[in-house]
Amino acid sequence: MAQHDFLVELGTEELPPKALKSLSEAFSNGITSGLKEAGIEFGDVKNYASPRRLAVLISALDEKQADRAIEKRGPSVKAPEKAVEGFARSCGVSADQLEKIDTDKGEYYNFRATEEGKATASLLPSLVEQSLNKLPIPKRMRWGASRVEFVRPVHWLVMLLGDEVVECEILGLTAGRKTRGHRFHYNQDIELIAPSEYHSRLENPGMVMADYDARKALIKSQVEEEGRKLNATAQIDEDLLDEVTALNEWPIALTGRFEERFLEVPAEALVSSMKEHQKYFHHLDQNGNLLPNFTTICNIVSKDPQQVIEGNEKVIRPRLSDAAFFFETDKKSTLESRVEKLKSVVFQKDLGTVYDKAARISSLAGKIANKLGEDQSKAERAGLLAKTDLLTDMVFEFTDLQGLMGYHYALNDGEDKDVALAQNEQYMPRFAGDELPQTAPGIAVAIADRLDTLTGLFGINQPPTGSKDPFALRRAALGVLRIIVERNLDLDLRELLSIAADNHNSLAARDGLEDKVLEFMLERFRAWYEDAGINAEVFLSVLALKPSRPLDFDRRVKAVNHFRTLAEADALAAANKRVSNILNKQGVSGVSEVDTSLLAEPAEKALAAEIESQRTKLAPLFAAGQYQESLESLAALRASVDDFFDQVMVVADDEAVKNNRLALLSQLRSLFLGVADISLLG
Known part of the structure; x- marks a missing residue:
């Protein structure tokens, strides 16, 4: 099947900088999801986003959907004639064109056909439009007399499949092959012959870096270089870097200066003013102190960059003056x-x-x-x-x-x-x-x-x-x-x-x-432990006890998580679940003392002896919060517990013997409940 590259670009007024990245990703994901649902194969996908454009370039896009086999089971051959004719009409054929097939329930009418795949070019307009409609835009706007709504006014639309324009109208725009260059450096149309030349033609002659990630990397390297010129370290906040990337199509870093007297103001206030209001990057000297310099990203290549720098210095001066005034005024009154x-x-x-x-x-x-x-x-x-x-x-x-x-x-x-x-x-x-x-x-x-x-x-x-x-x-x-x-x-x-x-x-x-x-x-601990890779069952086994000391809760969780790695863990968890079910069914709550004179079977005597030994050993461990050591010690009970259930009938005919064995199980369960309810594991 023939394949072609596909390009869609929507040109707009300047898009919201803090939303540009998410809009670009959502636009691309919407289109690719639509292609997958339509059963159209494609190759690599590349997003482009700048202040005035959202674009997606998809390589090796199949020119049509694959043909699809259709099969529908109809009524029984014994069904009324009208029912058969109705089924045939729903399939777009006459009754004599239906085939008959044998099934385990008898002979039935059946329809088979091959649905020819639609041309990709015919599907792309609706896929693009649906993706645009689903963009995460809290509030859409209208402009002029148009009834069209989008996050910002739209101006041009490029849609190319191979070297052909995909003829359609979206958001009131007729698709074509002309994009536009930089608003100031090359405010002209750029005609594209094929999708593959999109990136290169925008850069030259258009002076637009449409690749968001490449533009971001360039800005970061430019700011870092400006820091090196100052023998300082540029401070690059990731959110600010994203915002500045979304504000510029052809970024140029320029560094200015402000009066050193402003350094008497807490550095945080100066940084906040520069970052929030002016989108400037600041620099620290080798001792970590703020320098009286800032780096701004300009969207043009200026013939006189010093004039641009001085303009930025004039703008920041009153901002910093305000901060200095507030600081001095505030200090006149104590907290x-x-x-x-x-x-x-x-x-x-x-x-x-x-x-x-x-x-x-x-x-x-x-x-x-x-x-x-x-x-x-x-x-x-x-x-x-x-x-x-x-x-x-x-x-x-x-x-x-x-x-x-x-x-x-x-x-x-x-x-x-x-x-x-x-x-x-x-x-x-x-x-x-x-x-x-x-x-x-x-x-x-x-x-x-x-x-x-x-x-x-x-x-x-x-x-x-x-x-x-x-x-x-x-x-x-x-x-x-x-x-x-x-x-x-x-x-x-x-x-x-x-x-x-x-x-x-x-x-x-x-x-x-x-x-x-x-x-x-x-x-809230649940998500915490999930992030740490600890199974929810471990968290729930501790939560069942509702420890009210968070540090103790955390120690229990880590101990149970370690216990799950032991060879005895699964068997003891299953045994605890069995014990819990027996005690609940018999209405046993609390822990009772065991009458050793009523212990008759060797297996129950052995288990009783080990439980008593564990009670003595675990008391100081529980008191010290040494839960991992406690569970490791309890793991030694596995053999005795297995023997007990293999050889002893808990619900004996003798009421006293039965109650004594239930008391033994309640003691066993209470030992494990000293850490967690491990019956919830597995």
Whole structure:
């Protein structure tokens, strides 16, 4: 079958830079999915995306669908004539054209035919249109008098299959073979003869780098080179790099400078201003200090680049002047003086003001610090000041600096260094994989803040629902778990949740609140362990016991995961399941003592002796949280357990003997439940 390359390009006004990459991938995936569904074979697929275009180049596309064999079973030969004729009409033939086939149920009419595949060119317009309609565009727009809707106004459409134009109209545009060059350097049509010349013709003469990945790599290398010229290290934020890549078609890196006096402002504020507002990259010297330089990516090759640099320097100067002004103004008032003003800011209408929240955080953080054997007064102080930087001009202007500015202002006020660090650490971890708080006050406040929010929202019946989680409670719960586990903190969540709940004046759903929030939080462990490659059954075996200490929970999970690698694991898991079923069926709950005088069979005597030995051996291991060693020890029970079930009838006719054997099994099960419910494994 003949094959041809296929090119589709949609030309637009400048597309949203933060969405360009996802739009490009979705456009390509939509087309290729449609081709697969249509049964059309194709080769390599290449996406292209720039500010003014989305394009897909597909090589070796079959010129038509493969022919398809069709077979339909009809009515029995004994069926009424009208039924047979109706079936024939549905197949597009007459009744005498149907064949008869023998089946195990008798003789039936049957229709066989070969459906000729459609020409690919006839299918492409609908596939492209469907892909465009399915793009992840939150809000589409109209322009002029047109009723067409898209993320931005559209201007041209290229659709080539081989060297032929695919004749169609999409989004009000008639497909052709003319693309367009750079808006400033080559604002002209470029006629394409074949799809394969798309990339090269856009670059020369069009001065457009349509390949997103290549453009991104070029920008990164240019910025790094600018850093080397300064004897510095360029700081390349991945999100900023993506955004800048989506803003430029012919990138040229230029480096400017700002006054050194601005370096008196915290570096984070300067970086935020340069990155968020101007899309500049910053540089650090060999000591990790911010340099008074920035690199911008220009979308043109300027005849006078110095003029462009000076223009950017003029633009950034007032931005940095504002940051310097905010910083100096904010320092005139201490964080402590802002505490009272938090009473005017509502946190949540049913949970009070931010002042109320700060007071609750302070109280809980102090108790957490006390439980950890740390300075309670520092944690309380850090908690009281934790939200005060929200009232500063700097944070009002640069919201992503909350916490960081609190740290700088606390140092300026002469607060204890750990109290100051806690102002920033309270928000850690901000995202998956982010660093955790280091200081004791920072750890205490970070946990207290999240637990206060969790108990408060659950307490007023506003837990997360489905995909809606406006207060980021899932992230808050996972943050607490990470801090406790990764910092090896022996804290009881149920106890802390009870304290946090009691700190609230009144909660509509106070009864059983600790258990609800604890269950929600422990469930966050599921995804954590899945990411670590630990089977869900292992997580569920520990969750069944509902340990309320996250560090203890984690140790149990790791111990059970190790236990699964032992040769005895499967047999003991099956035995535990059998024991559980027997005890449940007999209505046995709790653990009873075994009367050794009622043990008659050698197998039950042997098992009883080993259980007693294990109880003595495991008591100190359980107390020390040495669960892996405990399960390794319990693995030695396999032979005795197997012998018991092979040789002993548990439900004996003698009631006393039966109850004694049930007591023996309840002791066996309780030993394993000291770690997890391994009956859930396998």
